[in-house]
Amino acid sequence: MHWDWQIFLSDDGGGRTYLEWMLQAWGWTLAVALSAWCVAVSVGTLVGVLRTLRSSPWISRLALAWVELFRNIPLLVQVFLWYFVLPKLWPAMQQFPSFWLVALALGLFTSARIAEQFRAGIESIKSGQTQAALALGMTRAQMYQFVLMPVALRVILPPLTSESMNLLKNSSIAFAVSVPELTMFAMQAQEETSRGIEIYLAVTLLYAVSAFAVNRLFALLEKRLRLPMAGGEGGARTPGAAPMATPLGLGH
Amino acid sequence: MLDLDLSFVTLELMRKFILQGFVFSVQLTVVASLGGLVIGTLLAICRLSGWKTLAALSAFYVNTMRSIPLVMVILWFYLLIPLLTGHSIGVEFSAYFTFVAFEAAYFSEIMRAGISSVSPGQKNAALALGLTPAQSLQQVILPQAFRNMLPVIFTQTIVLFQDTSLVYAIGAYDLLKGFVTAGKIYGRPEEAYLLAAVIYFALSWAASWGVKRLETRIAIVR
Numbered sequence: 366m367h368w369d370w371q372i373f374l375s376d377d378g379g380g381r382t383y384l385e386w387m388l389q390a391w392g393w394t395l396a397v398a399l400s401a402w403c404v405a406v407s408v409g410t411l412v413g414v415l416r417t418l419r420s421s422p423w424i425s426r427l428a429l430a431w432v433e434l435f436r437n438i439p440l441l442v443q444v445f446l447w448y449f450v451l452p453k454l455w456p457a458m459q460q461f462p463s464f465w466l467v468a469l470a471l472g473l474f475t476s477a478r479i480a481e482q483f484r485a486g487i488e489s490i491k492s493g494q495t496q497a498a499l500a501l502g503m504t505r506a507q508m509y510q511f512v513l514m515p516v517a518l519r520v521i522l523p524p525l526t527s528e529s530m531n532l533l534k535n536s537s538i539a540f541a542v543s544v545p546e547l548t549m550f551a552m553q554a555q556e557e558t559s560r561g562i563e564i565y566l567a568v569t570l571l572y573a574v575s576a577f578a579v580n581r582l583f584a585l586l587e588k589r590l591r592l593p594m595a596g597g598e599g600g601a602r603t604p605g606a607a608p609m610a611t612p613l614g615l616g617h
Numbered sequence: 618m619l620d621l622d623l624s625f626v627t628l629e630l631m632r633k634f635i636l637q638g639f640v641f642s643v644q645l646t647v648v649a650s651l652g653g654l655v656i657g658t659l660l661a662i663c664r665l666s667g668w669k670t671l672a673a674l675s676a677f678y679v680n681t682m683r684s685i686p687l688v689m690v691i692l693w694f695y696l697l698i699p700l701l702t703g704h705s706i707g708v709e710f711s712a713y714f715t716f717v718a719f720e721a722a723y724f725s726e727i728m729r730a731g732i733s734s735v736s737p738g739q740k741n742a743a744l745a746l747g748l749t750p751a752q753s754l755q756q757v758i759l760p761q762a763f764r765n766m767l768p769v770i771f772t773q774t775i776v777l778f779q780d781t782s783l784v785y786a787i788g789a790y791d792l793l794k795g796f797v798t799a800g801k802i803y804g805r806p807e808e809a810y811l812l813a814a815v816i817y818f819a820l821s822w823a824a825s826w827g828v829k830r831l832e833t834r835i836a837i838v839r
Binding site: 443445450453530535538555572 | 681684685686687688689692693696697700779780782783785786793806807810811813814817818821822825
C-alpha cells in the first residue's frame with residue numbers, strides 16, 4: 366500500500382482542512398478530559414474522605430453506595446443515562462450541551478475510582494498520626510487538612526496518574542453522543558476520505574502524546590511534592606541529600 | 618417528570634432482543650479473558666525472560682496497547698483485519714480479536730506483577746532440585762503467580778465485561794445493543810437504558826462481591 370498524507374491538507378468540504386478539523390477535535394478531547402478531571406478529583410476526594418469517617422457509619426455507607434453505583438455500570442451506559450434519561454427526569458437539563466453531560470458522566474464515573482484510591486491512601490496512614498493529631502487538640506477537620514490529606518495526596522499520586530491517563534483515554538466515549546472530539550473525527554474522516562490508516566495513525570498518536578503529557582505532568586508534580594525524608598527514589602536511601610527547605614516541602 | 622412504563626418488558630422481549638446480546642457479551646468476556654490471560658502470560662514471560670530484544674518487543678506491545686483508547690483499538694482492528702486478510706470477517710469476530718489482543722496487554726501487566734510476587738527463593742529451590750527453568754516456571758512459579766493474582770484477574774474480567782459494551786462503536790449486537798434495539802422498537806428508549814444500567818449493575822456488583830469472598834477464602838496466611 367502507499368501512504369497519502371496529503372489527505373490532511375485537503376478540504377473537508379466545509380472550508381477547513383482535515384488537519385484543522387483534527388486539531389479542533391483534539392481541543393475538544395482535551396476540554397472534555399480536563400473538565401471531567403476537575404469533577405472527578407473534587408468529587409472523588411470528597412467521597413474518599415467520607416468513606417473513612419468511622420464516627421458516622423451512615424455517611425461512610427452512603428459514600429460506599431456512591432462508589433458501587435458509579436463503578437458497576439459501564440461508562441457508555443452512564444453516558445446514555447446522562448444524555449437520554451436524566452433530561453427527561455429533569456427538563457432543565459435539556460438545555461445542557463452534550464459536552465457538559467459527557468464531562469459530568471466521565472467525571473462522576475472516574476470519581477468513584479479516585480475515591481477508592483483516596484480511601485486506601487488515608488487508611489494506609491499509621492493510626493499513630495491520627496492519635497497524635499487528636500492528642501495535640503486538633504479537630505477532625507484540622508486533622509484531615511493538616512495531617513491526613515497532605516500524606517494521602519502523596520501516597521495516591523502514582524495511582525492518580527494512571528487514573529488520569531485512563532480518564533483521558535475514556536474521553537473517547539464522547540463520540541457516542543456526537544461531541545466532535547478525536548474519536549468522532551476519526552470515524553467521520555475515515556468514512557469521508559477512505560484513508561483510514563493515515564487518519565487513525567494521526568489520531569492514535571495524538572492520544573498517545575496527550576497521555577504521555579499527563580504522565581510527565583504528574584511525574585513533575587510528584588517530584589515537587591516529594592518529602593526530603595520520605596521513602597521512594599532518593600528519599601530514605603540518601604538521607605540529608607536534599608535540603609529540608611520547608612517543613613512540608615510545599616513552600617514554593 | 619419521567620413516567621416509567623415497564624409493561625413492555627416481557628419474557629418474549631427478553632428472549633427476542635436481550636438474550637442474544639447477553640450471550641454475545643458473555644462469550645466475548647470469556648474468550649477475551651481466557652485468550653488475554655494466555656497471551657498476556659506469554660508476554661509477561663517474554664518481558665521477564667532477560668532476553669533483551671524479546672523483552673523490549675513485549676514491552677512495546679503492552680505499552681502501545683495501554684496508551685490507546687479501547688474504542689480506537691476496536692476501530693483499528695475493524696479497519697485493518699479486512700485490509701490484511703482480504704475479506705470482511707464481520708463485527709462479532711472483529712470484536713473477539715480486538716478484545717483478546719487488547720486484554721492481553723492488561724493481563725500481561727497483572728501476570729508480570731504476579732510472577733514478580735513469587736519470592737526468588739522459590740525459583741532457586743526449584744532449580745536446585747534439578748528442575749529445568751521451564752519446569753520451574755510451569756510447576757513452581759506460575760501456579761503461585763496465578764493464585765496470588767486471582768482476585769486481580771477476576772476484577773479485570775469484570776472491568777472487561779463492562780468494556781464489552783464499547784463494541785457499540787462498530788455496531789456489534791451485545792447486551793447493551795439488545796436493550797437499545799428493544800427500546801427503539803417499543804418506543805421506550807429511556808426505560809430500556811435504565812434497565813440496561815440495572816442489569817449491568819446487578820451482574821458486575823454480584824461478581825465483585827464474589828471476588829471479595831474469593832479473596833478472603835484463598836488468602837494464605839504468611
